[in-house]
Amino acid sequence: MKILVTGGAGYIGSHTCVELLNAGFDVFVLDNLSNSKTESLRRVEIITGKPVTFVQGDVRDRECLKAIFKAHEITAVIHFAGLKAVGESCEQPLNYYDNNVYGSIVLAQEMEKANIKKLVFSSSATVYKESAVQPLTEDMPLGTTNPYGASKLMVEDIFRDLEVADKLNNHSLPWSITLLRYFNPVGAHESGLIGEDPNGVPNNLMPFISQVAIGKLGQLSIFGDDYPTIDGTGVRDYIHVVDLAKGHVKAVQAMLNGLTGVNAINLGSGQGLSVLQLVEAFESENNIAIKRKIVGRRAGDIAEYFGSAKKAKKLINWQTELDVNAMVRDSWYWQSKNPNGYE
Ligand code: NAD
Numbered sequence: 001m002k003i004l005v006t007g008g009a010g011y012i013g014s015h016t017c018v019e020l021l022n023a024g025f026d027v028f029v030l031d032n033l034s035n036s037k038t039e040s041l042r043r044v045e046i047i048t049g050k051p052v053t054f055v056q057g058d059v060r061d062r063e064c065l066k067a068i069f070k071a072h073e074i075t076a077v078i079h080f081a082g083l084k085a086v087g088e089s090c091e092q093p094l095n096y097y098d099n100n101v102y103g104s105i106v107l108a109q110e111m112e113k114a115n116i117k118k119l120v121f122s123s124s125a126t127v128y129k130e131s132a133v134q135p136l137t138e139d140m141p142l143g144t145t146n147p148y149g150a151s152k153l154m155v156e157d158i159f160r161d162l163e164v165a166d167k168l169n170n171h172s173l174p175w176s177i178t179l180l181r182y183f184n185p186v187g188a189h190e191s192g193l194i195g196e197d198p199n200g201v202p203n204n205l206m207p208f209i210s211q212v213a214i215g216k217l218g219q220l221s222i223f224g225d226d227y228p229t230i231d232g233t234g235v236r237d238y239i240h241v242v243d244l245a246k247g248h249v250k251a252v253q254a255m256l257n258g259l260t261g262v263n264a265i266n267l268g269s270g271q272g273l274s275v276l277q278l279v280e281a282f283e284s285e286n287n288i289a290i291k292r293k294i295v296g297r298r299a300g301d302i303a304e305y306f307g308s309a310k311k312a313k314k315l316i317n318w319q320t321e322l323d324v325n326a327m328v329r330d331s332w333y334w335q336s337k338n339p340n341g342y343e
């Protein structure tokens with residue numbers, strides 16, 4: 001069975017391609033390479049010993065999608081393609097809505113015409129409204145504070161409307177859509193061949209730590225130590241990207257085994273880790289000192305959030321297996337073997 005993976009050359013997509021191939025699926029990647037290189041897919045083939053079919057194209061290109069669906073028997077689609085930088089989304093809202101929202105609409109329209117109705121969507125914990133109650137469960141209030149988060153919530157709402165329409169139209173083949181809400185993906189495949197390859201100075205914590213460790217960056221700025229958390233620094237739900245990738249395979253398998261409707265599911269570990277805890281785990285596991293300093297809070301940050309993983313276990317039989325030591329070990333191994341990413 002062939003799975004179309006949009007954005008499959010990217011960080012999470014490439015790791016998901018590995019796990020799809022390992023699970024016996026065939027993989028077809030559509031990616032416009034706006035934030036990735038085909039080298040990641042070449043290395044996916046090395047890791048798995050299996051071929052990846054790749055087309056360079058944009059998910060907003062109807063003719064490209066029509067051609068793919070006409071030429072290939074696609075069983076399901078995993079939709080990673082999109083822009084993901086919160087700060088950039090505030091500077092370029094139209095670009096984010098065009099890419100993330102319009103791209104998802106075009107994809108769903110062409111899927112519907114091709115009678116392909118199984119879809120996994122890359123959502124984000126950023127769709128949750130700030131909450132003093134933790135862990136976050138899928139039924140908790142939604143609300144966003146930036147165009148990136150708004151684009152994810154809009155697509156979730158659009159897909160939930162498809163479920164309503166299916167019931168009104170009594171469609172013979174209803175949609176089956178899994179909205180996977182990722183918390184904080186980190187780490188890399190244990191081979192060190194694929195990993196996170198951010199453009200420019202990383203926004204996210206783990207790649208920043210890794211680049212300090214390798215000497216590309218001088219020191220880590222820790223954004224605030226006065227939060228009401230275990231040690232004053234921000235607490236997040238970090239999840240190994242390989243666990244995250246396996247969650248996508250489980251979602252596809254659940255839909256193939258009869259899961260229908262539109263289901264929002266957290267992909268998180270169910271526990272929180274502070275910035276200092278992650279830094280100290282990195283130092284201890286890799287025997288490397290990370291130079292850091294405490295600075296002021298980053299605008300838009302919240303103190304603490306992490307996700308309940310109960311629904312994921314119940315609905316798609318998934319839970320995390322890799323701990324924080326694997327996260328920091330694999331992050332460092334990838335970075336040390338690839339100081340300049342896929343260059
Ligand atoms: P990434 O940038 O590494 O991967 C996205 C891929 O999509 C890239 O290869 C890029 O070239 C491609 N792409 C972008 N726009 C496209 C378009 N219009 N048509 C075709 N290809 C396009 O990002 P990632 O970290 O792998 O994230 C994948 C998805 O998961 C994104 O939708 C992101 O919003 C979501 N997500 C990421 C995180 C995270 O922390 N990394 C957390 C939550 C959700």
Ligand code: WQD
Nearest residue numbers: 084086124126203204205208221222223234235236275301
């Ligand atoms: C984690 C913690 C920072 C960098 C973001 C997006 C979210 C999702 C995941 C897409 C926080 C602290 C960070 C640094 C620091 N992406 N930090 N120094 O902000 O939880 O989530 O990525 O969907 O939408 O918002 O991740 O890695 O940026 O920050 O102290 O140089 O590390 O304050 O507490 P975040 P992050």
